[in-house]
Amino acid sequence: MKAIVVGTGAGGAVAARELAENGFEVTILEAGKPFSPLTHMISWFRSLRGSWFLKDENSIEHLFPHYEVTRASHDLAIFRGVTEGGCTSISCGNMVRAENGLKEIGLDLSIEFEEIEKTLTINPIPRERWRPLTQQMYDKAKQLGHEPKPTPKVDDLGKCVGCGYCELGCTTGAKWDSRRVYKDYLDKGISLSTNTTVQKVLLDSNHARGVVVTHGSSTERINADVVVLSAGGVGTAQILRASDLPAKDNLWVDVVLTVGGVSKDSHMLSEPPMAWFIKKDNYILSPYFDLLSYWFHKPWKSVAVEDRVGMMIKLADTEQGTVAADGTVTKSLTRADYESLEKAKAEAKQIMEASEVTGPFVDGMVHGGHLGGTVPLTKEDVETMHPSWLPQDLWVADLSLMPRSQGLPTMLTAAALSLRVAKRIVEKKT
Numbered sequence: 152m153k154a155i156v157v158g159t160g161a162g163g164a165v166a167a168r169e170l171a172e173n174g175f176e177v178t179i180l181e182a183g184k185p186f187s188p189l190t191h192m193i194s195w196f197r198s199l200r201g202s203w204f205l206k207d208e209n210s211i212e213h214l215f216p217h218y219e220v221t222r223a224s225h226d227l228a229i230f231r232g233v234t235e236g237g238c239t240s241i242s243c244g245n246m247v248r249a250e251n252g253l254k255e256i257g258l259d260l261s262i263e264f265e266e267i268e269k270t271l272t273i274n275p276i277p278r279e280r281w282r283p284l285t286q287q288m289y290d291k292a293k294q295l296g297h298e299p300k301p302t303p304k305v306d307d308l309g310k311c312v313g314c315g316y317c318e319l320g321c322t323t324g325a326k327w328d329s330r331r332v333y334k335d336y337l338d339k340g341i342s343l344s345t346n347t348t349v350q351k352v353l354l355d356s357n358h359a360r361g362v363v364v365t366h367g368s369s370t371e372r373i374n375a376d377v378v379v380l381s382a383g384g385v386g387t388a389q390i391l392r393a394s395d396l397p398a399k400d401n402l403w404v405d406v407v408l409t410v411g412g413v414s415k416d417s418h419m420l421s422e423p424p425m426a427w428f429i430k431k432d433n434y435i436l437s438p439y440f441d442l443l444s445y446w447f448h449k450p451w452k453s454v455a456v457e458d459r460v461g462m463m464i465k466l467a468d469t470e471q472g473t474v475a476a477d478g479t480v481t482k483s484l485t486r487a488d489y490e491s492l493e494k495a496k497a498e499a500k501q502i503m504e505a506s507e508v509t510g511p512f513v514d515g516m517v518h519g520g521h522l523g524g525t526v527p528l529t530k531e532d533v534e535t536m537h538p539s540w541l542p543q544d545l546w547v548a549d550l551s552l553m554p555r556s557q558g559l560p561t562m563l564t565a566a567a568l569s570l571r572v573a574k575r576i577v578e579k580k581t
C-alpha cells in the first residue's frame with residue numbers, strides 16, 4: 152500500500168512513521184530544503200541590525216530561507232518554517248498538551264499524548280540556569296498572585312549551552328525536532344524528497360489518487376493509494392484550495408506580542424527562551440527575548456541587546472483567517488483579541504515593574520506561527536478522523552484539524568492529532 156505524506160513537521164513526521172511501522176510504503180514530500188541552523192552566522196547577522204539588509208520582517212527570508220513570512224494584514228505577520236522539520240526546527244522546544252476545544256467535539260487524545268511523550272525527554276530548564284532577572288520576575292509574578300510554572304522543554308539539557316537562539320536552529324543538537332521521529336525509517340519504509348512542493352491532489356471519482364509536485368523546474372505526478380496532507384494550517388489549506396476542494400475560513404495563529412522593557416546588563420538572550428510561563432484563560436505570559444522585534448521592529452531598536460527585556464503574550468486569537476489557493480493569508484485581529492491583549496499587556500508590565508525593569512515599555516511586532524483550524528474537526532468526524540467533506544483516501548494530519556486556537560505551544564497537539572489520524576488510516580486500509 153503506497154502512501155504520500157506531505158510535510159515533515161510535527162504532523163507529517165508522526166503520520167509517516169506510524170504508516171511505515173504498519174507496512175505502508177511511505178513517500179514524504181517536503182517543500183523546504185534540509186534544515187541547517189543560522190546560529191553559526193549570528194554575530195555577522197547582529198552587525199546588520201538597522202541596516203538595509205534587515206529593513207523589515209521579509210528580510211529574514213534572504214538570510215534564513217527556512218523562515219517564510221507572510222503579511223496577513225497591516226496588524227499581523229505570519230511566520231512558518233518551510234524546511235525539513237517544518238516549524239519544529241525553528242521552535243523554542245516547549246512541549247505541553249494544548250487541548251482547547253477538544254472536549255467540545257468529544258476528542259480525547261490522552262492515549263496519543265502519552266504514546267508520544269514516552270518517546271521524548273521532557274523537563275523544565277533548572278532554575279539555576281535562568282538569568283537572575285528571569286528568576287526575579289518569576290518570584291515577583293508569584294507574589295503578585297499569578298501562578299508561574301517552569302516550562303516543560305523537549306531538550307537534552309546536557310547539550311544546551313543556553314545561547315537563546317532556539318528559533319534559528321540548534322547547533323549543539325540539544326533541541327528536539329520532528330526529523331528525529333522518522334530518521335530511523337529513511338530507506339526502510341520511508342523515502343523523503345525535499346525541495347518538492349505539492350501543488351494539488353489528483354482526484355478521480357471522489358478518490359485521491361496521488362499528487363502533482365514541482366521540483367525545481369520540473370512538474371511530476373506521483374500516484375499513491377492514500378494521500379496525507381500535513382503541510383500545516385496554511386500549507387494544507389492552500390493545497391486543498393488549489394485542488395478545488397474547500398478549506399474553512401477558520402485560520403488561527405496564536406498571536407504573539409512581546410512587551411519590551413529595559414534592565415541594564417540583564418543579558419536575557421543568554422538563556423533558553425520562555426523558561427517559565429503563566430497560564431491565563433486565553434493567553435500565556437512568558438519571559439522572552441523577541442528576536443523578530445529586536446531586528447525588525449522600530450520601537451525596539453533604541454535599546455542594546457544586553458539591556459532589552461521581553462515578556463511575551465501568546466494569545467488564543469479569534470479563528471477567522473482565510474488561506475487562498477496561491478497561499479495568500481488574510482487575517483486581522485478582532486476587537487476581542489485587542490481587548491485580551493490590553494489586559495495581558497498590563498499584567499506583563501506589572502510583573503516587569505515589580506522586578507525593577509524600567510520603561511519605556513514598548514509593544515513588539517504582532518505575529519503568529521501556530522497555524523491551525525483550516526480543516527477543523529467536528530463532533531461527527533471524530534470517530535473516523537476524516538472530515539466528511541474530504542474525498543476518500545485523502546486525509547489531513549496536522550494542526551489544521553484543531554478547531555480552536557490555543558494560546559499555548561502546539562507541537563505536541565499536532566503530533567497527537569496526526570497519530571490518531573494515522574491509526575485510523577491503518578485500520579481502514581489494512
Ligand SMILES: Cc1cc2nc3c(=O)[nH]c(=O)nc-3n(C[C@H](O)[C@H](O)[C@H](O)COP(=O)(O)OP(=O)(O)OC[C@H]3O[C@@H](n4cnc5c(N)ncnc54)[C@H](O)[C@@H]3O)c2cc1C
Binds near residue numbers: 158235236387560562
Ligand atoms: C518560530 C516558531 C516557534 C515555535 N515554537 C514552538 C514551541 O516551542 N513549542 C511548540 O509546541 N510549538 C511551537 N511552535 C508551533 C509548532 O512548531 C507548530 O504548531 C507545529 O509544528 C505544527 O505542526 P504541523 O505539522 O501542523 O505543521 P508544520 O510543523 O508547519 O509542518 C508543515 C510542513 O509542511 C511543509 N509544506 C508546506 N506546504 C507544502 C507543500 N505545498 N508541499 C510540500 N510540503 C509543504 C512545510 O515545509 C513543513 O515542513 C512554534 C512555531 C514557530 C513558527
